[in-house]
Amino acid sequence: xxxxVFYISDGTAITxxxxxxxxxxxxxVEFEALTIPFVETxxxxxxxxxxxxxxxxxxxxxxxxxxxxxxxEIREIIYSSEGVDYDFLNTFVxxxxxxxxxxxxxxxxxxxxxANHTYEARIDAxxxxxxxxxGQTMKHMDKADIILLGVSRCGKTPSSLYLSMQFGIKAAxxxxxxxxxxxxxxxxxxxxxxxxxxxxxxxxxxLHEIRQSRLENSRYSSLRQCRLEVKEVEMLYKKxxxxxxNTTNHSVEEISTKILDMTxxxxxxx
Amino acid sequence: xxxxVFYISDGTAITxxxxxxxxxxxxxVEFEALTIPFVETxxxxxxxxxxxxxxxxxxxxxxxxxxxxxxxEIREIIYSSEGVDYDFLNTFVxxxxxxxxxxxxxxxxxxxxxANHTYEARIDAxxxxxxxxxGQTMKHMDKADIILLGVSRCGKTPSSLYLSMQFGIKAAxxxxxxxxxxxxxxxxxxxxxxxxxxxxxxxxxxLHEIRQSRLENSRYSSLRQCRLEVKEVEMLYKKxxxxxxNTTNHSVEEISTKILDMTxxxxxxx
Numbered sequence: 001x002x003x004x005v006f007y008i009s010d011g012t013a014i015t016x017x018x019x020x021x022x023x024x025x026x027x028x029v030e031f032e033a034l035t036i037p038f039v040e041t042x043x044x045x046x047x048x049x050x051x052x053x054x055x056x057x058x059x060x061x062x063x064x065x066x067x068x069x070x071x072x073e074i075r076e077i078i079y080s081s082e083g084v085d086y087d088f089l090n091t092f093v094x095x096x097x098x099x100x101x102x103x104x105x106x107x108x109x110x111x112x113x114x115a116n117h118t119y120e121a122r123i124d125a126x127x128x129x130x131x132x133x134x135g136q137t138m139k140h141m142d143k144a145d146i147i148l149l150g151v152s153r154c155g156k157t158p159s160s161l162y163l164s165m166q167f168g169i170k171a172a173x174x175x176x177x178x179x180x181x182x183x184x185x186x187x188x189x190x191x192x193x194x195x196x197x198x199x200x201x202x203x204x205x206x207l208h209e210i211r212q213s214r215l216e217n218s219r220y221s222s223l224r225q226c227r228l229e230v231k232e233v234e235m236l237y238k239k240x241x242x243x244x245x246n247t248t249n250h251s252v253e254e255i256s257t258k259i260l261d262m263t264x265x266x267x268x269x270x
Numbered sequence: 271x272x273x274x275v276f277y278i279s280d281g282t283a284i285t286x287x288x289x290x291x292x293x294x295x296x297x298x299v300e301f302e303a304l305t306i307p308f309v310e311t312x313x314x315x316x317x318x319x320x321x322x323x324x325x326x327x328x329x330x331x332x333x334x335x336x337x338x339x340x341x342x343e344i345r346e347i348i349y350s351s352e353g354v355d356y357d358f359l360n361t362f363v364x365x366x367x368x369x370x371x372x373x374x375x376x377x378x379x380x381x382x383x384x385a386n387h388t389y390e391a392r393i394d395a396x397x398x399x400x401x402x403x404x405g406q407t408m409k410h411m412d413k414a415d416i417i418l419l420g421v422s423r424c425g426k427t428p429s430s431l432y433l434s435m436q437f438g439i440k441a442a443x444x445x446x447x448x449x450x451x452x453x454x455x456x457x458x459x460x461x462x463x464x465x466x467x468x469x470x471x472x473x474x475x476x477l478h479e480i481r482q483s484r485l486e487n488s489r490y491s492s493l494r495q496c497r498l499e500v501k502e503v504e505m506l507y508k509k510x511x512x513x514x515x516n517t518t519n520h521s522v523e524e525i526s527t528k529i530l531d532m533t534x535x536x537x538x539x540x
Contacts, residue, residue: 003370012527014436015292021539022285022338023362026374035537037527064369068292084369088358092293099334099354100273104296112523119521126428130403158396161431165522166284251389251540252435253382257282257307267305269291270521 002032004055006083008048008067010074012112013037019088020066031064045074049081056082070106118268122168129164132172133157138189141172145265147193148173149237150200151229152220153210155247155255159200162252167260168268176233178220184232186240198259199237199244204230206248274325275303276353278318278337280344282382283307289358290336301334315344319351326352340376388538392438399434402442403427408459411442415535417463418443419507420470421499422490423480425517425525429470432522437530438538446503448490454502456510468529469507469514474500476518 005024007016013035024031039045055063065083069075079085093104132140134157141147146163148156152175160171174190190197204226211221219225237244245258260267275294277286283305294301309315325333335353339345349355363374402410404427411417416433418426422445430441444460460467474496481491489495507514515528530537 012523014523014527015288017537017539018285018288019292019358022289023359023366026340026359026363026376027366027370027372028375029370029372033539037531062369064366070296086362086366088289088362089293089296091361092356092358093296096293096297096334096356099332100297100299102297102299105298106296112521123428126431130400130427130431133400157400158393158435161396161400161435165428165431165435251382253282253284253540257284261307267287269287269303270523 001059001061002030003061004059004063005031005033006048006052006063006065006067007033007035008039008065008069008078009037010040010069010071011037013068014112016066016068019068020064020086023066023086024064039069039074039078040071042073042077045077049077052081052083112270118168119270122164122268122270125164125168125170126161128170128172129160133160135174138174138187141174141189141193143170144172144193144196145170146172146198146259146263147190147196148198148200148259149176149190149233149242149244151176151202151207151226151233153207153214154200154202155252156200158252159247159255159259162256163259166256166270167265168270169260169265176229176236178225178229181229181232184236186236194240194242197240197242198263199233199242200255201230201234201237201244201246203246203248271329271331272300272302273331274329274333275301276318276322276333276335276337277303277305278309278335278339278348279307280310280339280341281307283338284382286336286338289338290334290356293336293356294334309339309344309348310341312343312347315347319347322351322353382540388438389540392434392538392540395434395438395440396431398440398442399430403430405444408444408457411444411459411463413440414442414463414466415440416468416529416533417441417460417466418468418470418529419446419460419503419512421446421472421477421496421503423477423484424470424472425522426470428522429517429525429529432526433529436523436526436540437535438540439530439535446499446506448495448499451499451502454506456506464510464512467510467512468533469503469512470525471500471504471507471514471516473516473518 007013009016052063063083065085068089150156156173160173163169163171207226208223215221247255277283279286322333333353335355338359420426426443430443433439433441477496478493485491517525
């Protein structure tokens with residue numbers, strides 16, 4: 001029987017998920033998870049404890065309940081269920097009150113809300129990443145915080161979007177194509193923005209796999225072509241002293257935070 | 271003197287940030303935060319505690335330290351600093367070991383790593399959202415998990431990207447333009463995918479503000495035009511019984527999770 005997990009919040013439940021996911025990923029087992037956001041009324045809270053209790057009755061196993069609930073009256077109801085509560089907000093707020101010498105004043109929807117004064121900057125960054133993806137225009141490169149370089153399908157687009165979405169960074173990206181390979185060099189606009197350049201590279205075998213699933217048995221996807229492109233691009237990075245990372249075994253989270261760590265770009269938080 | 275906060279991890283530090291940010295946002299004060307990811311060696315860990323201790327010596331205030339460190343030897347070093355540790359992993363892993371009756375087997379980079387078998391599906395979803403943004407093509411609408419509708423600048427693009435990035439959902443979006451307004455109706459391909467349609471709307475005054483900052487004093491940005499478009503679009507949603515949300519006071523996190531909550535679409539986690 002798979003252990004059942006509930007993520008519950010009177011907000012988006014994103015915090016409860018991230019928190020619970022981090023804790024559960026320490027265990028070598030599978031869980032069956034259900035997320036219930038926006039539990040803002042006592043009626044909804046009561047329907048949620050019914051779900052938790054039904055799961056206990058059916059399986060005989062107490063569900064795990066991760067929650068990040070701001071409203072005390074909602075939290076009390078959830079506490080009364082047959083699940084086992086892991087309440088990280090409450091656990092850490094009291095000691096922090098002691099350390100800071102001030103009382104917490106919880107406001108719902110503050111964590112993932114729009115009140116943050118940098119919210120507009122984030123939306124601007126997302127639009128910037130969309131408009132300056134894949135070298136479709138070079139007009140706005142001077143406004144970039146960072147410009148990712150790399151061959152087709154090495155991870156530029158997801159990384160640019162993640163940098164903009166998660167950290168509010170204006171990330172452009174520029175692709176090197178098959179046609180560039182005979183005489184690989186940086187376009188003038190990129191030379192001018194040299195300090196913003198950051199390279200991505202990838203294992204040629206993995207690149208071949210990815211491209212095969214896009215355009216099977218083409219020159220573009222051939223292992224020979226993948227090897228050639230990766231070799232040329234890495235040589236350019238070294239010659240021009242452009243910092244770079246290998247994306248082969250890394251998620252967008254890892255690639256993006258590695259880029260920030262190596263460049264010293266500031267992380268905004270939303 | 272602003273209270274100093276450190277987010278520290280031997281991984282991306284995204285979990286430490288989300289966790290700490292959620293706890294700190296319960297307090298009505300400003301913090302000065304520094305994130306240090308990829309603390310993977312004892313040498314780096316020692317340079318980190320020097321930073322923490324220097325801050326204490328300079329300010330006389332103990333820094334707050336949120337960490338999510340998997341490697342025990344690194345965690346021990348960080349513990350020895352003059353900061354006050356808030357260690358949510360350790361705090362919750364032991365009780366969970368008891369509940370589950372199994373030992374945790376921590377593996378670094380599992381939380382935000384690529385091992386997750388649905389990782390490819392996530393990248394596919396991101397590429398899908400990029401390729402099917404703003405109605406640039408209608409060819410792949412049949413493959414969407416959800417299709418967001420709305421007037422220009424009501425929040426379709428950031429919401430689609432967030433749904434794909436955070437939850438692995440294939441989100442397309444389709445704009446209603448000025449020219450559609452005389453006789454507003456659904457294109458054939460959207461009628462065919464009616465169950466996937468979800469509307470966004472926005473307060474006309476806010477829309478006017480946003481459009482003014484894009485294209486000042488145009489017909490497009492006039493309050494009159496904003497009012498007209500919002501009115502027509504909301505009438506269409508009601509007539510066609512398309513569920514919709516108002517994005518005016520909500521972040522992309524709130525809009526996206528509200529959409530999932532109302533449609534019952536499954537959240538994947540990465």
